[in-house]
Amino acid sequence: AQTVTQSQPEMSVQEAETVTLSCTYDTSESDYYLFWYKQPPSRQMILVIRQEAYKQQNATENRFSVNFQKAAKSFSLKISDSQLGDAAMYFCAYRGSARQLTFGSGTQLTVLP
Amino acid sequence: KAGVTQTPRYLIKTRGQQVTLSCSPISGHRSVSWYQQTPGQGLQFLFEYFSETQRNKGNFPGRFSGRQFSNSRSEMNVSTLELGDSALYLCASSWTSSDTGELFFGEGSRLTVL
Numbered sequence: 001a002q003t004v005t006q007s008q009p010e011m012s013v014q015e016a017e018t019v020t021l022s023c024t025y026d027t028s029e030s031d032y033y034l035f036w037y038k039q040p041p042s043r044q045m046i047l048v049i050r051q052e053a054y055k056q057q058n059a060t061e062n063r064f065s066v067n068f069q070k071a072a073k074s075f076s077l078k079i080s081d082s083q084l085g086d087a088a089m090y091f092c093a094y095r096g097s098a099r100q101l102t103f104g105s106g107t108q109l110t111v112l113p
Numbered sequence: 114k115a116g117v118t119q120t121p122r123y124l125i126k127t128r129g130q131q132v133t134l135s136c137s138p139i140s141g142h143r144s145v146s147w148y149q150q151t152p153g154q155g156l157q158f159l160f161e162y163f164s165e166t167q168r169n170k171g172n173f174p175g176r177f178s179g180r181q182f183s184n185s186r187s188e189m190n191v192s193t194l195e196l197g198d199s200a201l202y203l204c205a206s207s208w209t210s211s212d213t214g215e216l217f218f219g220e221g222s223r224l225t226v227l
Contacts, residue, residue: 044218
């Protein structure tokens with residue numbers, strides 16, 4: 001079974017600074033997808049960024065980018081120019097042949113003004 | 114375009130009762146998945162429906178069941194409620210069951226079992 005590990009329960013960053021959230025996963029599959037989801041206090045999960053395992057190029061969405069290391073099974077999220085609205089719980093998730101999402105335990109991000 | 118709609122948003126039940134939660138996916142989406150979120154267990158997959166058929170099921174007891182209607186709306190039912198069923202239940206929809214694109218989540222139904 002696939003597992004997703006987020007080793008940082010809490011992180012904080014100063015507004016306008018950069019922060020990196022870590023995620024590792026374990027799988028025997030070669031074809032899969034990785035996601036970062038954001039869950040603000042309103043509870044609605046919002047997709048931040050997606051990475052296809054077969055793509056070597058790291059995904060980027062505006063201020064959000066990932067560092068995908070397939071051999072190391074590592075998938076970190078970098079948030080540049082952090083904003084107060086980035087404060088939320090961030091979940092790393094895996095989706096393979098079974099199609100359902102396997103989530104990590106989450107990282108609570110606080111943005112300090 | 115309306116997002117994923119879940120009802121009710123909040124509900125309180127007592128042990129032994131049953132509950133039905135509803136999810137209306139984004140128009141055109143045919144796949145609906147359900148997840149349970151608790152502080153202790155995190156986010157766990159319950160089941161997935163596509164075209165009225167259950168395609169996948171997580172590791173939950175038979176008290177948890179669901180169904181999908183021809184208009185893609187889905188319901189999940191929990192019978193004989195236990196205190197441990199208190200959780201946020203999230204519904205997510207996508208275009209198909211086999212695509213690898215984004216899952217769109219609703220705001221969830223917060224169930225409290227007393």
